[in-house]
Amino acid sequence: MTIQPGLPKPEAIIFDMDGTLFKTETLLIPVHHQVFEQLRLEKLYEGATPPEELMLSCLGMLLEDIWKKVIPDSSEAVHRRADELLLEFELAGLKTHPTELYPGVADTLTKLKQRGVRLFVASNGLEHYVKGVAEAHGIAHLFEGLYSAGQYQTASKTELVKLLLDRHGVSRAWMVGDRSSDVEAGKQNHQTVIGCAYAGFGHDQELEGSDILISSFEELLELFEHSHL
Structure with a gap:
């Protein structure tokens, strides 16, 4: 500088x-995988978890824009469920992960x-x-x-x-x-x-x-x- x-x-x-x-990334990387594991369990998403790098590249965006980029083929309802899961796992992760x-x-x-x-x-x-x-x-x-x-x-x-x-x-x-x-x-x-x-x-x-x-x-x-x- x-x-x-x-x-x-x-x-x-x-x-x-x-x-x-x-x-x-100390919180988001583990949470990212948890979100997609849960979406698959709820039959809301199929296939592999999107790359961590893709999720990290979206930092700073509004959540609605993040999901449009990370899972563009999923419905609005899936995006909103992903919102809920992300917050749930992040709040839990702040207590359990070494962030x-x-x-x-x-x-x-x-x-x-x-x-x-x-x-x-x-x-x-x-x-x-x-x-x-x-x-x-x-x-x-x-x-x-x-x-x-x-x-x-x-x-x-x-x-x-x-x-x-x-x-x-x-x-x-x-x-x-x-x-x-x-x-x-x-x-x-x-x-x-x-x-x-x-x-x-x-x-x-x-x-x-x-x-x-x-x-x-x-x-x-x-x-x-x-x-x-």
Whole structure:
């Protein structure tokens, strides 16, 4: 990371969850297989489980769009049942699987909060999943708000971030995420975008348009210290 002294100091930082704070594959890979095993048991799906890589490549999308890509030939009813199973197995998995945040997440968030930064999450995931991850890893108390498409029924990350900014009276924020939807949400809401290049779920152009890219979460603190009002 090359420090750019021109970045404005944020009053708030908004984080994506999957691929930004949470090392999602530590939960999603085992759960992915459980979902399709159950769908086969319920006679709702036949054939092999779709590749793990396909599911991981969909991180950051709304659930309805994920299933259209992962099981495009299945019905809407099957997609909705997959929603239910995914949430059920993810919530159980947070208690039983050794899931992980990215290195330095809890410590960096704590230090940013100590410096007076208001912290938020904006995720395209389901409400109980987003809150469950934060609670399972002991970081929920650090956030002023945990916003999810599942809770607010927003059609895009851009809409979700606008709702968050308006509700909390935030005018100067950093949007931190690993997908093009995060870049779009930040830019369309006229905020600074910090692209997380360490997850590796997207293609090379995924973070195009970010103001700066970071290769580890801890770099955020240094970036904040070098920003200015």
